[in-house]
Amino acid sequence: MKYAGLLVMPAGFFLVLAALVLFTAPVPHLAFVLCGLAVEVLGFVVSVRGHMEIRGEHR
Amino acid sequence: MTDAVFALTLVLLLLAPLAVAGLALVNVGLGRSRSAAQSLLGNLAAVAVAVIAFALIGATFAGAFGGAAHSFSLAGKSWNWLGSAPFLLGGLASAPPQSQLALLFEFLAVSLAALIPWGSGADRFRLTAGSAATVLLAAILFPLLAHWIWAGGWLSQLGVNFSLGAGFLDPAGAASIHVLGGFSALAVIWIAGPRRGKFPREGLSTAMPGHNATYVLFGCLLALVGWLGFNLAGSLIWLHAPFASLPVTAINTLLSASCALAATFVITRTRFGKPDASLCANGWLAGLVASSACAALVSPAQSIFIGTVAGTFTPLLVEFLELAVSIDDPSGAVTVHAAGGLWGLLAAGLFASQPGQFLAQLVGVATLLGLFLPLVYLLFALLNRLVPFRADPDGERLGMDLHELGGGAYPEFVIHRDESHR
Numbered sequence: 348m349k350y351a352g353l354l355v356m357p358a359g360f361f362l363v364l365a366a367l368v369l370f371t372a373p374v375p376h377l378a379f380v381l382c383g384l385a386v387e388v389l390g391f392v393v394s395v396r397g398h399m400e401i402r403g404e405h406r
Numbered sequence: 407m408t409d410a411v412f413a414l415t416l417v418l419l420l421l422a423p424l425a426v427a428g429l430a431l432v433n434v435g436l437g438r439s440r441s442a443a444q445s446l447l448g449n450l451a452a453v454a455v456a457v458i459a460f461a462l463i464g465a466t467f468a469g470a471f472g473g474a475a476h477s478f479s480l481a482g483k484s485w486n487w488l489g490s491a492p493f494l495l496g497g498l499a500s501a502p503p504q505s506q507l508a509l510l511f512e513f514l515a516v517s518l519a520a521l522i523p524w525g526s527g528a529d530r531f532r533l534t535a536g537s538a539a540t541v542l543l544a545a546i547l548f549p550l551l552a553h554w555i556w557a558g559g560w561l562s563q564l565g566v567n568f569s570l571g572a573g574f575l576d577p578a579g580a581a582s583i584h585v586l587g588g589f590s591a592l593a594v595i596w597i598a599g600p601r602r603g604k605f606p607r608e609g610l611s612t613a614m615p616g617h618n619a620t621y622v623l624f625g626c627l628l629a630l631v632g633w634l635g636f637n638l639a640g641s642l643i644w645l646h647a648p649f650a651s652l653p654v655t656a657i658n659t660l661l662s663a664s665c666a667l668a669a670t671f672v673i674t675r676t677r678f679g680k681p682d683a684s685l686c687a688n689g690w691l692a693g694l695v696a697s698s699a700c701a702a703l704v705s706p707a708q709s710i711f712i713g714t715v716a717g718t719f720t721p722l723l724v725e726f727l728e729l730a731v732s733i734d735d736p737s738g739a740v741t742v743h744a745a746g747g748l749w750g751l752l753a754a755g756l757f758a759s760q761p762g763q764f765l766a767q768l769v770g771v772a773t774l775l776g777l778f779l780p781l782v783y784l785l786f787a788l789l790n791r792l793v794p795f796r797a798d799p800d801g802e803r804l805g806m807d808l809h810e811l812g813g814g815a816y817p818e819f820v821i822h823r824d825e826s827h828r
Contacts, residue, residue: 353780359776367564367568368481373761380768384771384775387775398732
């Protein structure tokens with residue numbers, strides 16, 4: 348689960364890069380960058396949960 | 407660059423090692439007494455290893471003192487992604503003074519970044535593993551980010567290529583020093599795991615307070631001087647700021663740290679009945695870290711706001727990470743450096759006058775979170791297979807001083823029995 352989260356985070360980064368390349372108008376630009384950041388945060392949360400599960404098993 | 411600017415920048419950069427000294431004291435003070443000598447030696451070794459690795463490999467990729475850069479074209483834009491300066495600092499003596507100062511700044515910056523994970527790995531992080539992790543940080547991770555932000559890389563070109571303000575702005579290393587260091591700290595914590603007895607099978611986490619609050623608080627005062635050096639020198643080198651703007655930058659640094667301390671003081675006083683010294687130190691440092699991103703870019707009133715927010719979230723986030731997420735971070739580096747740095751970078755965009763600057767800062771933050779955190783974790787996890795990060799259980803029981811150095815930092819003191827190892 349932790350590796351799944353860590354793999355999702357670069358996907359969000361590439362979404363941000365795609366926003367830079369594909370859009371010129373400020374509103375879709377900002378919207379796509381925010382979506383990319385949201386994907387990164389989601390991946391981070393999954394990764395944190397994955398580490399918490401491992402920690403719980405080792406207690 | 408005039409001689410006066412060169413001399414002033416050099417003097418300011420010579421103050422910056424005080425930030426390194428201050429942070430080392432904080433790291434040692436927040437660890438246990440039976441690991442104090444190993445911790446301080448680890449901090450010293452991290453600085454030495456970081457400087458050597460950066461000189462041998464990192465400076466070439468960072469490209470701070472000239473040379474061609476590697477770039478590719480995509481969507482009609484040039485993406486400069488890696489520096490290509492002469493190998494082993496060749497030609498440094500004949501480089502322009504501005505470039506020499508930029509390189510000195512990067513040497514000091516990588517020293518500071520290398521210290522940050524040490525505090526988080528206190529009482530369990532082995533010296534050999536810490537030094538090996540520092541090599542990865544100083545030879546690969548820091549140079550890549552430093553090039554992208556400071557040496558004409560694609561993040562600094564966001565303004566030219568995509569009309570996003572002045573490009574990603576980070577004049578004193580909030581991203582390349584603090585967020586990168588904070589993410590490295592998180593990777594070390596995840597890989598090495600918590601200290602034995604920190605999270606028992608039942609009940610709340612065990613309190614393991616730092617062994618010397620005097621070190622911690624004096625370290626904060628030393629760090630202030632170093633931070634002033636970093637913030638002022640950074641604004642001269644990377645923003646080409648005029649002399650007249652320097653007093654405002656210095657005042658903003660002071661205001662940010664002071665308001666952060668005041669906010670943390672009030673919150674801990676309200677929640678616990680008495681102010682908490684280590685959390686107040688964390689608040690002070692979080693204010694300084696936030697100022698690294700924006701002291702040269704905002705007004706004093708905005709600095710007050712930025713510092714207050716940093717000091718407000720610091721004690722709450724430290725508590726949340728420990729109690730809710732089971733992150734054993736003795737120095738609070740994840741909160742202070744990663745969260746404080748990210749907040750400062752966003753605040754620099756929030757209060758910028760140029761259109762598109764906030765978006766440029768968001769792209770920088772997305773790069774740090776989406777690319778550098780997984781990369782740091784992956785590299786450190788691979789390294790952990792070769793050089794285990796965590797000391798064996800006997801080392802933790804004896805203390806890292808006896809286990810790794812053969813002698814304690816305080817030989818006359820009687821070390822009390824550790825209840826967590828019953």
